[in-house]
Amino acid sequence: MNKLMDFDQAIDLIKDGDTVAFSGFMLATAAREMMVKIGQRYLNEGKPKNLTLYQGAGLGNNNDQGICELSYPGLIKRYVTAHFANNRPMIEMVLKNEVEAYNFPQGVIAHLYRQAAGGKDFEISRIGLKTYCDPRLRGGKVNEAAREDLVDLIEIDGKEYLKYKVPNYDIGIIRGTSADEFGNISMEEESSIIDSLDVAMAVKACGGKVIVQVKNIVSSQSINRQDVVDL
DSSP states (O other), rough: OOOOOOOOHHHHHHOOTOEEEEHHHHHHOOOHHHHHHHHHHHHOOOOOOSSEESSSOOBOOOOSGGGGGOOOOTTTEEEESOOOOOOHHHHHHTTTTTTEEOOOOOHHHHHHHHHHHHHOOOOEETTTTSSSTSSTTTTTSSSOOOOSSOOOEETTTTTTEEEEOOOOOOOOEOOOOOEEEOOOOEEEEOOOOOTHHHHHHHHHHHTOOOEOSSEEEOOOTTTTTGEEEOO
């Protein structure tokens, strides 16, 4: 089955209300062209809309590139991240309560991908106890629009833990260097894999679709099997 498609076909895979996970760090290994195209589609057609967005590290250049190109009221319903600083337009939306905003530790978000990949419903951790992630304080909620509890306080063998809910990821958006017609991905020109594989595994375990922005289209015989990062 040929898995190659253009940007418009890829965006058609994203449905209203989907939960979308992005990989990357600042603009490294970030699928920026996909962000641009999704933002343009929303401005032109009003869809996709009401997306829930998960990302670990900040995605952007602290100015006009990155997740900020998706920062439109109505496009993003909920934003869960470890780092807001690379996204000034989103910060403005958060302050205006135009998006439900949650701030979790980067390691916790990484573990949410791992738990989803393993078919688990929760991440049980002591990380975040007695901080803003603790439901006795704010439970990771950044603004008044964020009302749903995504983390609970539990006790196991007399010790307190935080139970973070693992979402059902519908779409994963990552960046690679080369792809063949079967969807094999290599990242030979990327600075790092970062969390690309984690996102892909989590989304596939949830029955979702992984969209990979690549530079090169190559034949299936040309990718060294040892270089394949995602299938």
